[in-house]
Amino acid sequence: MKKSELKELIREAWSKKYKKSIDCSNPKGFSQKAHCDARKKRQRGEKTKSKSVTENYVLKSLENNYPIELQLFDKGTHLELDKILVPSGMRGVGIGSEVMSKISEYSDRIGKPVFLTPSTSYGGTSLERLKRFYRRFGFSKVKEMGDKALSRNMFVRHPK
Secondary structure: OOHHHHHHHHHHHHHHHHHOOOOOOOOOOHHHHHHHHHHHHOOOOOOOOOOOOOOEEOOHHHHHHHEEEEEEEOOOOOOOEEHHEEEEEEEEOHHHHHHOOOOHHHHHHHOOOOOEEEHHHHOOHHHHHHHHHHOOOOOOEEEOOHHHHHHHOOOEEEOO
């Protein structure tokens, strides 16, 4: 199977598969808990507030188009990428690169820098490899005082 065929297959199945896989009796993480809370409210016939839990999340729609878990927050003055997780069996085919390109394009369009701290917490094999990956998208170590005042993260990418 070609990489492009694999990507297309993954894109079609991810949204339904991911949503069905969430165990609302034991949600993992903030976004799953929020999803489950909203699901329960809708099941009771209540309206959900669009600003409640997802107010600061941006580009969550990427989770519908790619087999990823994403936590990208708009903090007002800047964006913070807390999590981008590509499942281990799907790494190496360019999914992470495509998503990072979308995040970079979004940052450029709205004129806000993106901050992050590379971490192997979500399955990355090497911290140095992750740093090289992020540098390919224009990220560099935070050095300027203005950036340090905005975020405690290690890396920043300024909009172009």
